[in-house]
Amino acid sequence: MSLFLFLSQLLNGLLDGFYYLLIAIGLSLIFSLGGIVNLAHGAFFAIGAYLAIAISPYTGFFGAVILVPLIVAGLGMVTERLLFTRFYRADPLYSLLLTFGLAMVVEQSLRWAFGSAPLAYSIPDVLRGQVFLGDFIYSRYRIFLIVVAIAAVAGLWFLLNRTAFGRIVRAGIQNPDILAAMGISLRPYLSAVAGIAIGLAGLAGVLMAPIVPVHPAMGAEVLTAAFVVVVIGGLGSFWGVVLAALLVGLVKGLVIAIGLPSWSLAAIYLLMFLVLMLRPRGLMGERILRFE
Amino acid sequence: MSLVSKFNRRGFLRSSGVFAVGALAAPTILRAQDGPIVLGHLTPRTGFLGPLGEYAVMAVDLAVEEVNAAGGIDGRELRVLKEDSVNPQTASTKAERMIERDGVAAIIGEISSASALTIAQTAERAKKLFINTGANSDALRGADCKRHMFHVETQNVMYVNAEGQHLLQSGLVEGKSWYLLTADYAFGHDLSAGAKAFLERHGGKLAGEDLIPTDATDFSSFMLKIREAKPDLVALNLAGTQITSFFKQYGEFGLDFPLGGFGFDTAMAWAAGVENFKGTWPSVWNHLIQTEKSQAFTKTFMDKYGKPPENQAWGDYMAIQIMAQAIRATKGTDTAAIIEYFESADAKFDMMKTRQGYFHPETHQLLQEIYAITALPPAEAKNEWDIFTTAGPLPAADQPLETLIADAVGGTCSFGS
Numbered sequence: 248m249s250l251f252l253f254l255s256q257l258l259n260g261l262l263d264g265f266y267y268l269l270i271a272i273g274l275s276l277i278f279s280l281g282g283i284v285n286l287a288h289g290a291f292f293a294i295g296a297y298l299a300i301a302i303s304p305y306t307g308f309f310g311a312v313i314l315v316p317l318i319v320a321g322l323g324m325v326t327e328r329l330l331f332t333r334f335y336r337a338d339p340l341y342s343l344l345l346t347f348g349l350a351m352v353v354e355q356s357l358r359w360a361f362g363s364a365p366l367a368y369s370i371p372d373v374l375r376g377q378v379f380l381g382d383f384i385y386s387r388y389r390i391f392l393i394v395v396a397i398a399a400v401a402g403l404w405f406l407l408n409r410t411a412f413g414r415i416v417r418a419g420i421q422n423p424d425i426l427a428a429m430g431i432s433l434r435p436y437l438s439a440v441a442g443i444a445i446g447l448a449g450l451a452g453v454l455m456a457p458i459v460p461v462h463p464a465m466g467a468e469v470l471t472a473a474f475v476v477v478v479i480g481g482l483g484s485f486w487g488v489v490l491a492a493l494l495v496g497l498v499k500g501l502v503i504a505i506g507l508p509s510w511s512l513a514a515i516y517l518l519m520f521l522v523l524m525l526r527p528r529g530l531m532g533e534r535i536l537r538f539e
Numbered sequence: 540m541s542l543v544s545k546f547n548r549r550g551f552l553r554s555s556g557v558f559a560v561g562a563l564a565a566p567t568i569l570r571a572q573d574g575p576i577v578l579g580h581l582t583p584r585t586g587f588l589g590p591l592g593e594y595a596v597m598a599v600d601l602a603v604e605e606v607n608a609a610g611g612i613d614g615r616e617l618r619v620l621k622e623d624s625v626n627p628q629t630a631s632t633k634a635e636r637m638i639e640r641d642g643v644a645a646i647i648g649e650i651s652s653a654s655a656l657t658i659a660q661t662a663e664r665a666k667k668l669f670i671n672t673g674a675n676s677d678a679l680r681g682a683d684c685k686r687h688m689f690h691v692e693t694q695n696v697m698y699v700n701a702e703g704q705h706l707l708q709s710g711l712v713e714g715k716s717w718y719l720l721t722a723d724y725a726f727g728h729d730l731s732a733g734a735k736a737f738l739e740r741h742g743g744k745l746a747g748e749d750l751i752p753t754d755a756t757d758f759s760s761f762m763l764k765i766r767e768a769k770p771d772l773v774a775l776n777l778a779g780t781q782i783t784s785f786f787k788q789y790g791e792f793g794l795d796f797p798l799g800g801f802g803f804d805t806a807m808a809w810a811a812g813v814e815n816f817k818g819t820w821p822s823v824w825n826h827l828i829q830t831e832k833s834q835a836f837t838k839t840f841m842d843k844y845g846k847p848p849e850n851q852a853w854g855d856y857m858a859i860q861i862m863a864q865a866i867r868a869t870k871g872t873d874t875a876a877i878i879e880y881f882e883s884a885d886a887k888f889d890m891m892k893t894r895q896g897y898f899h900p901e902t903h904q905l906l907q908e909i910y911a912i913t914a915l916p917p918a919e920a921k922n923e924w925d926i927f928t929t930a931g932p933l934p935a936a937d938q939p940l941e942t943l944i945a946d947a948v949g950g951t952c953s954f955g956s
Contacts, residue, residue: 364806364846365590369814377792384792460787503760
């Protein structure tokens with residue numbers, strides 16, 4: 248294999264990391280703030296993809312890219328208000344059961360509403376075609392996808408680190424009791440964070456719908472990889488998740504580049520295993536008293 | 540464990556079901572021949588083959604409805620127990636339960652070659668029939684063949700020979716290089732061996748091959764490798780939703796090497812959409828075949844489900860019809876009698892095609908015509924279903940059906956004693 252192809256595979260792997268990022272960062276936020284492991288996060292990803300197919304005949308693809316995350320975020324806030332709130336202080340096992348059940352309900356509902364066969368959905372004509380960076384070829388659509396993903400993640404970083412909203416959320420992650428003692432109610436922030444996190448999963452759904460098969464179980468497929476990213480990155484750390492997503496992509500690319508594609512999925516679990524051996528809190532995980 | 544958790548909903552249904560069946564069966568127990576005929580149906584309904592399994596289930600429901608509406612099989616009602624086969628281990632457990640507990644006369648179904656093997660082993664031990672409707676691996680008709688297993692689904696070599704004919708005619712074999720993408724499990728490995736043997740026989744060479752995990756959805760790295768290898772043909776030995784992912788991303792990366800392949804299901808072309816579906820593919824059956832029977836089946840299915848039947852729907856529908864015909868011919872559900880019937884020269888089946896089909900006695904493969912379909916350019920597609928055209932049946936009318944299974948890989952079949 249040529250050096251060029253080897254480098255292309257590494258770069259491609261790195262770029263792949265951005266898809267994981269959109270899902271993983273929301274997963275990490277919901278867990279860090281409320282202590283809920285949202286096994287239904289993938290289900291919202293699937294809802295995003297199906298909604299894109301349902302509404303794009305009326306709104307066009309770009310309309311769907313803007314509207315679907317908002318709708319899914321709304322669903323996320325409703326879910327948070329009706330379901331998550333009851334489990335913030337409970338044993339994490341209960342919220343695991345809850346979200347696992349929710350994921351199944353959503354998957355079956357999608358199957359019931361749209362059928363089990365995958366639905367067709369294509370890249371909009373404007374974004375068809377390839378981009379050449381020197382000799383490296385890349386799909387124009389994926390460049391668009393990565394730009395949107397980076398913008399969304401950068402927006403989230405700004406929100407968390409440069410606004411009053413973010414300060415309270417970060418304080419809530421570290422110590423909700425002190426926050427309450429200071430007279431700040433965390434409830435509206437929990438709803439907002441669930442909305443943002445789940446909205447990002449919806450965004451990932453719209454963006455992936457043109458390039459992967461859209462079928463009811465698609466959520467379960469992305470969820471496992473996203474969990475691996477969160478675990479590797481470490482809880483409560485924004486940059487940890489970003490770093491982990493890119494690392495997971497890079498490792499996948501590397502395994503394929505050295506000619507072992509059938510190992511590409513196993514490799515990310517090996518990576519997780521290694522990281523947990525060396526750094527049990529993940530790469531950049533913070534020490535959060537509640538979870539120790 | 541508490542009493543409550545022991546006595547769950549399933550347990551309750553099971554025990555009340557036993558009572559109900561007992562009560563109903565009591566007056567007729569001496570005339571057991573008149574009771575319903577019960578068949579078991581196992582097929583994957585989740586995972587990467589799940590979308591195909593769903594079509595199988597729809598077709599079974601339709602077939603049972605039709606058989607019973609026409610007065611059952613020799614006056615006996617037909618019942619089919621349907622379950623998700625999930626994976627090879629679960630498939631064999633469920634098969635065992637259907638045979639031991641539910642007393643099914645035969646098991647029908649499956650798509651995964653790996654699960655088909657475990658079901659066949661269970662059925663063989665219990666001396667019950669297993670009619671395979673979706674697993675293609677040659678090994679199931681070769682080294683792993685079983686006396687009690689019959690195959691309605693075509694086997695890999697039939698696809699290799701049919702698609703191979705097309706590729707030979709298009710000048711894509713001799714002196715040409717192929718890049719293979721292969722599903723990393725029994726079916727893909729088997730198909731890859733067949734494809735490589737064909738390529739070697741006809742003087743082509745391999746540009747590269749990748750084994751792809753069954754749940755992989757991102758093919759971008761393979762697109763880069765294919766582009767670097769510059770093959771004359773990209774040939775797919777993929778299965779299920781892998782095929783859809785490939786089509787979508789091949790279009791996305793704008794590669795235009797000729798496409799073809801040996802594993803194919805219509806649903807995956809529909810899921811890729813007319814913009815992304817390209818190339819010529821083998822097809823065991825499709826809804827555009829212009830025979831009276833095929834068109835009638837397509838219409839009934841469309842009326843009931845609002846979409847045309849997929850080839851997997853056809854396979855499971857045919858299996859029910861074939862079992863019904865065998866039970867009528869042998870006047871019962873005796874396994875030995877049905878095997879004898881299937882192996883005899885009288886057993887001919889209307890496969891909704893031009894020629895009748897029959898089981899090859901040495902491998903239990905149902906010999907039948909197959910087709911090649913070619914993707915239409917997007918502008919010519921009339922709707923989301925009719926996105927390809929279908930060629931006439933293969934082999935040509937003057938060739939025996941046996942030519943399709945020549946050069947099978949996967950070992951020699953021996954049914955033992």
